[in-house]
Amino acid sequence: MPDGSAAQVDAMRADLVAQVRTYDPKADGDIISRAYDFAEKAHAKQTRDNGDPYFTHPVEVAQILTGYRVDTNSIVTALLHDVVEDTPVTLADIEKGFGRDVARLVDGVTKLTRLELQSDRTKQAENFRKLVLAMSEDIRVLLVKLADRLHNMRTLRFVREESRRRRIAAETLEIYAPLAERIGMDAVKTELENLAFRELQPDACASILARIAFLRGEGADVIDRVTEDLKRLLAEHGIRAEITGREKSPYSIWLKMHRRNVAFEQLSDIMAFRVVVGTVDECYRALGIVHAAFRVVPGRFKDYISTPKPNGYRSLHTGVILAESSQKIEVQIRTREMHDIAEYGVAAHWSYKDGTPPGAEAPKQYRWLRSLLEILEQASGPEEFLEHTKLEMFQDQVFCFTPKGDLITLPRGATPVDFAYAVHSEVGDTCVGAKVNGRIVPLKTELSNGDQVEIVTARGHTPNPAWERFVVSGKARARIRRFVHAQARAQNVEAGRAALVKAFRQEGVEGGAAVLEGVLKALKQPSVEDLQAAVGSGALGPREVVLAAYPELRPTPRPSSLVMPLARGRAKPAGPTPGAPGRDGRAAMPISGLVAGMSIHFAGCCHPLPGDPIVGIVTTGKGVTIHTRDCPTLESFAATPERFLDVGWDSDGGLAQRHTGRLAVVTTNEPGSLATLTNVIAKREGNIVNLKIVNRTPEFFEMLVDLDVRDLRHLGDIIAALRASQHITSVERARA
Incomplete structure (x- = not known):
């Protein structure tokens, strides 16, 4: 001003x-x-x-x-x-x-x-x-x-x-x-x-705006013409409607280009038309009229009237194709009340005539706000809260139902575990299984719109740390992570307490609570429990605590002319590092979700690789066998679901370890074919451990090749290189 x-x-x-x-x-x-x-x-x-x-x-x-x-x-x-x-x-x-x-x-x-x-x-x-x-x-x-x-x-x-x-x-x-x-x-x-x-993204924004302007010039009358056609069509059937057309925003177009991985020219639904009618009945009548007059785009119909969005938005959305230009457009149909809610959001719910304070009414309208507060209670700090809340806000919704018919709204890609936590935190914590549409499914199954989900619980059960790898809702992840932190801390406190008792006993000195409280400031620990947890996690050595309490126990340094002092290092937790050699010389198995020390091996029927979805099968006398989730052998265990374990690849380790993958290869029967095969594999850092010719004709060799690779992507690179080679007729991953 x-x-x-x-x-x-x-x-x-x-x-x-x-x-x-x-x-x-x-x-x-x-x-x-x-x-x-x-x-x-x-x-x-x-x-x-x-x-x-x-x-x-x-x-x-x-x-x-x-x-x-x-x-x-x-x-x-x-x-x-x-x-x-x-x-x-x-x-x-x-x-x-x-x-x-x-x-x-x-x-x-x-x-x-x-x-x-x-x-x-x-x-x-x-x-x-x-x-x-x-x-x-x-x-x-x-x-x-x-x-x-x-x-x-x-x-x-x-x-x-x-x-x-x-x-x-x-x-x-x-x-x-x-x-x-x-x-x-x-x-x-x-x-x-x-x-x-x-x-x-200034360049991308300018480019999209320029293309929109060009299209606007090419078909300047499209929006006006379609608006008039829709208005006339509905009027012929006795429906008075207010119709407006618009182009989608530059950011939404850019987002769609990235999500679908398509160029601007491949997007054909950048125009949307809004139809505002008088009643809910007219919404569905108008939808039928539009569908009868235009060709419908499959999979584009969404009914947000019967199933509103979490923010209260209600409307019918459909995609149709214009006959003369084959152009796809979106049509949104709603009542005036629905339109006001879409335009004004939470403000549309407020009443000024009766003096109702808007702040008192709005939170009841939005369950998502309560879910953010629940995440706030579970998160250990502001950054973790921000991370989990972004998960809650950014993803599209999928709508599922409880056995009683109650609607549960979840982020796209949600699993039965997310569903369980959305119902109640205790239901999530005690979840042991799930039925989707009456059928028992793995807990990491992705839910679809309209699924009816029943959660099986067991008293005393606690969250599985492996769930954190596949849940997508912020509430579920925050609750699981809180449990994992609490569990790890409890274990560290107990381990640290035992280590300190042993260390003080070995020195023959008192190591009670009063002694430990006396060294908290020197060791920069806020409490005795924090001190014990630090010792249990390996951040502090038990002897460091003893020497802090009794400095007179420190050994007298020898003259430097006789012996050079040894460099002191912090104590490290026992056990092999993931992916690093253990005591038996073998690398630690990169599988998470199992009890420490459990014996495991990889199935020879499907040759699972890091990157494959996997499942563990408990075998008497053998420990756990790791299979791919699509392995045909799993059908033989269908009658004993209690033997199935929910496991996954540990992303923090195991990359240095090699795994065996099997290929079915067909080469031409001519000099140099086998050399080409081995050279291509060697150049891409694969190592052939077994090769078996299963069929030979005057024209071709058919063989099975076992090779050591790092993971699924590594095997895919080798397959792509083999397919590009002159002597290789075909190559596929073999499962047996």
Whole structure:
């Protein structure tokens, strides 16, 4: 807002009050005017990066919020949200002048703004953690914060430091855009994504915008023509509809290109049409009319009316093909009430006539917010919370049902374990099996839309650490990781306690709790239990603790002229390193999910390699045999499911160990064929351990080749190289 006369200021203030009263006639114009004047005076000497008076920012934030029909106190908070941070004004001043509710909202936004100024990742994580806590108490804190971020993104180009611009844009894309989507504010989400995209990927953004402009010029009348055709078609069947057409946003187009791994030219559904009708019945009638008039794109129909999204969004989505151009378009059909929820999100649920405070009503509408709070309780720190919450927010949904018909919404790729934790944390902890659509399935099975899932539990059962490798929901991962940490700590404390008792006994000195408490400061440990855990994990040696308690036991150093002192090293945990040779000279098996020391070997029927989905079969006298999950031999164990173990490859080790893979190779029967085969394998660091010719004709050799490789990818590289060789007719991975 440039400097102007008092009359101009009065006009702008009156305009803001008028905007609020267009949707809330009973709004308190006096408190809005007083907040306007208060903030203008407080920010009088401040300017923004572009040189404008700073007060333009809170005014713009307030005007953004009027577009979402928020209550009066939210508008007042928008005007005052920076005064405590940037001026001498205190929260006490705010409460005195505008009431406790406004002061509480301003305080919430102020705390977030202070943390936002930190670029450190831990501070960013702490920022987000506090945002979740604040919006769980009153969702209006998030609304003001989103409007604040939206205006800052609109003026991001004026920030001089490129690193700061990119940090703000990345944080917007990772945190604030998904949060806007979660509360149904789709327009805010889309604009935040596009503004961040323009900053982070300027070349890609410019390219997509140019291509959209070109297509717009090529078919300038397509949107208008399809809109009129749809309107006429529905009118002929007695349905009055409001129809609008639009192009999809640059960021959503770019995202689709990456997800599908296709070029822009291969995308044919960049146009979407919105059909707003009167009733739910008309939604389904309109859908039938559209499907009867156009060819339907298979797999593109989604019914969000019967199964709403977690943010309350309801609509019918379908894809159809235009007859004259074979172009695919998307059609969204909804009622006016559904459209308001899609446009205004959480604000559409608020009622101003009865004075219901929006902050009290909104959290009940969104189960995802409660799930974030549960993750907050389980996470060990801010960064872990941020990691798990991103899992919760970023993935598409899949809808499943309990045996009683209750709907459970999960991230795409969710498993029965995710389902169990979504039902209740205790159900997840005690889960031992699952039935999907009445059939027993492995716990890592990926769930599909409409699946009915029944969880089998056992009293006293605890989470399996191996579950963390395949769960996709933030809540499940946080709960499992918390259990693993607690279990590992308990084991370390017990091991450390035993090691310290032994060390003190060997020296013949007292090693009770009082002695250990006396060395905590010297060893930088907060408690005796932490000290014992450090010893148990190998971070501290038990003798180090003894010598810290009894310095007189330290050996007298010999003269340097006689013996050079030995370098002291920290104690390390016993046992072989994964992938490193053990005492018997063999490398440690890279399998996780098994009890330490359990005997295992790899099945000769399927030759599993790192990268293959695997399962363990308990065999009497042999320990555990590792098979691939598609191994035909597993059918013979179907009657004894208790022998199956859920195992996986340990990603932290085993890469140095070689595994045997088997190939079925057909070569031409001519000089040099076998040499070509062996040379190709050798050049790609494979090692042939066995070769058997199973059939020979005048034209071809058929053979089985066993070779040592690192993993599935290594074997795939060798297969690709063999297929490109002149003398090799065919090569496939053999399973027997």
